[in-house]
Amino acid sequence: MFQQVGDGRARGRTDAAGGAGDENSFLGHGLPDNIEYVGKYIVTRRFDYVKKNIVIPCARWRNLGAMRVSDLKETAAGKEKPLKYVLLAGIYNEPRSGYELTKWLQMVGQHCWSVEHSSVYPALRELEKDELIQSERLPGTRGPDRSIYSMTAAGLDKLRAWVANGSPRPAIKDEQILRVLCFDLLPRDTALQQIREVRADHQVQLEFFLARQAMLTERQLGPLLVARRGVLAEQAYIAWCDEVADMIARRPA
Amino acid sequence: MFQQVGDGRARGRTDAAGGAGDENSFLGHGLPDNIEYVGKYIVTRRFDYVKKNIVIPCARWRNLGAMRVSDLKETAAGKEKPLKYVLLAGIYNEPRSGYELTKWLQMVGQHCWSVEHSSVYPALRELEKDELIQSERLPGTRGPDRSIYSMTAAGLDKLRAWVANGSPRPAIKDEQILRVLCFDLLPRDTALQQIREVRADHQVQLEFFLARQAMLTERQLGPLLVARRGVLAEQAYIAWCDEVADMIARRPA
DNA sequence: TTCACCATGTAAGGGGTTACATGATTGC
DNA sequence: GCAATCATGTAACCCCTTACATGGTGAA
Numbered sequence: 001m002f003q004q005v006g007d008g009r010a011r012g013r014t015d016a017a018g019g020a021g022d023e024n025s026f027l028g029h030g031l032p033d034n035i036e037y038v039g040k041y042i043v044t045r046r047f048d049y050v051k052k053n054i055v056i057p058c059a060r061w062r063n064l065g066a067m068r069v070s071d072l073k074e075t076a077a078g079k080e081k082p083l084k085y086v087l088l089a090g091i092y093n094e095p096r097s098g099y100e101l102t103k104w105l106q107m108v109g110q111h112c113w114s115v116e117h118s119s120v121y122p123a124l125r126e127l128e129k130d131e132l133i134q135s136e137r138l139p140g141t142r143g144p145d146r147s148i149y150s151m152t153a154a155g156l157d158k159l160r161a162w163v164a165n166g167s168p169r170p171a172i173k174d175e176q177i178l179r180v181l182c183f184d185l186l187p188r189d190t191a192l193q194q195i196r197e198v199r200a201d202h203q204v205q206l207e208f209f210l211a212r213q214a215m216l217t218e219r220q221l222g223p224l225l226v227a228r229r230g231v232l233a234e235q236a237y238i239a240w241c242d243e244v245a246d247m248i249a250r251r252p253a
Numbered sequence: 254m255f256q257q258v259g260d261g262r263a264r265g266r267t268d269a270a271g272g273a274g275d276e277n278s279f280l281g282h283g284l285p286d287n288i289e290y291v292g293k294y295i296v297t298r299r300f301d302y303v304k305k306n307i308v309i310p311c312a313r314w315r316n317l318g319a320m321r322v323s324d325l326k327e328t329a330a331g332k333e334k335p336l337k338y339v340l341l342a343g344i345y346n347e348p349r350s351g352y353e354l355t356k357w358l359q360m361v362g363q364h365c366w367s368v369e370h371s372s373v374y375p376a377l378r379e380l381e382k383d384e385l386i387q388s389e390r391l392p393g394t395r396g397p398d399r400s401i402y403s404m405t406a407a408g409l410d411k412l413r414a415w416v417a418n419g420s421p422r423p424a425i426k427d428e429q430i431l432r433v434l435c436f437d438l439l440p441r442d443t444a445l446q447q448i449r450e451v452r453a454d455h456q457v458q459l460e461f462f463l464a465r466q467a468m469l470t471e472r473q474l475g476p477l478l479v480a481r482r483g484v485l486a487e488q489a490y491i492a493w494c495d496e497v498a499d500m501i502a503r504r505p506a
Numbered sequence: 507t508t509c510a511c512c513a514t515g516t517a518a519g520g521g522g523t524t525a526c527a528t529g530a531t532t533g534c
Numbered sequence: 535g536c537a538a539t540c541a542t543g544t545a546a547c548c549c550c551t552t553a554c555a556t557g558g559t560g561a562a
Contacts (some may be wrong), residue, residue, distance in 0.1 A: 006465060118542095180475065180479065183474070371552080
């Protein structure tokens with residue numbers, strides 16, 4: 001019940017602290033409350049090994065190391081990769097084909113989770129294999145037939161559990177901000193023109209989200225709020241572009 | 254000069270259209286203007302193979318296929334992975350160690366390019382090997398010595414060329430927006446509490462960027478504008494959270 | 507003495523993109 | 535008939551995260 005790590009370097013204790021009576025004690029220390037996924041016992045030697053799903057407060061365990069954090073992984077049960085939940089969310093709002101999900105993510109989902117079609121189709125097949133979604137073959141309005149996916153009861157439960165959880169912070173990769181960081185490397189006019197082009201691109205995005213917002217009512221609260229996020233995010237980006245342009249324009253060179 | 258693809262399925266022409274006189278013609282068609290990186294000749298059979306760096310307008314080339322788009326890759330010369338430019342940008346603004354760059358990206362660069370330290374150190378070594386940066390060993394103020402990296406002339410040129418280019422659109426992964434999309438799966442109070450927690454987290458971020466903005470002047474225009482982006486982005490996120498909370502609160506269930 | 511932080515590294519693996527592939531249908 | 539879009543798929547590979555690793559310093 002207490003697995004020894006087989007790398008020959010383990011120097012810690014390997015005896016079990018187990019037994020029914022001391023389920024909450026480990027080598028004399030009480031287990032901290034904020035441990036979320038615990039199989040039976042925890043030993044780790046570094047605070048920074050332990051993030052996000054499993055939190056252990058500090059190096060109190062430092063010299064006890066024999067078991068690895070990764071041994072706990074299996075206890076974080078039923079965790080799917082994020083894309084699967086993204087697809088479940090898309091299907092929940094409206095039964096969709098793989099093609100439609102891809103388009104939806106690339107248009108509407110621009111600002112939350114954009115992926116290529118080559119990731120979507122395999123993920124859908126896995127979801128169907130796990131019976132979280134089901135498919136129906138329908139003739140295409142134009143073009144070939146497509147498989148329309150819809151939720152199952154199990155899928156709905158899974159999605160609900162995911163929605164109830166907290167999110168990690170948004171992960172953003174935006175090279176443009178870093179280019180602006182180095183704008184003093186460029187002649188003023190080059191910089192100005194670049195930021196104008198960026199602004200124009202976000203203006204197009206903004207208009208898309210505004211149009212989408214206008215199509216929706218409070219009856220479709222979820223999609224409306226997602227569109228609102230698009231509007232607010234693009235407006236903020238455009239406002240920033242304007243500030244950048246102003247500041248650059250006032251610059252001497 | 255016109256490479257035949259060796260998969261046995263190539264059915265196209267393999268004769269060169271080359272020669273000094275017809276540099277801009279190919280099999281009777283003029284090359285479109287919007288091709289950015291062209292080695293010598295292009296044949297492709299799908300529009301959607303061709304993205305971002307190389308743009309070919311349509312299936313006009315469809316039945317000419319013999320060469321693959323990937324054969325063009327080497328012509329997009331000197332392209333490094335984005336992280337390297339990110340690090341160059343960080344070092345350009347101020348000589349920094351790997352540890353400092355990691356911290357900088359995780360704090361200041363939250364909203365543009367956050368990475369773990371295990372990606373940073375190898376990338377720095379590659380940059381140094383290519384002589385785009387140089388390092389100096391300095392005693393740590395507290396803790397062990399560290400390698401402080403600074404730009405070389407070659408690195409500065411490389412960075413300037415990158416800054417002058419356009420950026421791809423920001424890539425964002427934000428699960429929270431998709432959770433909101435499905436908020437009607439949750440009891441109203443659960444949803445409200447979740448969005449309040451998210452708001453609080455972004456409030457903390459906002460205050461960080463406000464403090465940083467207050468530290469900077471127009472003398473350090475780049476860093477100031479990056480901080481401004483943080484402020485505007487977080488304000489927009491908080492405004493969205495408030496709208497979400499309002500809408501959810503007015504909801505019946 | 508413990509805790510938190512400083513500072514740097516390697517190995518494995520995951521999740522995603524890119525390139526490659528096919529072929530039907532509608533619109534100009 | 536060319537162009538664009540609909541619709542789905544596979545294989546290779548890349549970048550980054552996660553986990554694992556070491557060890558010094560300063561504050562309570």
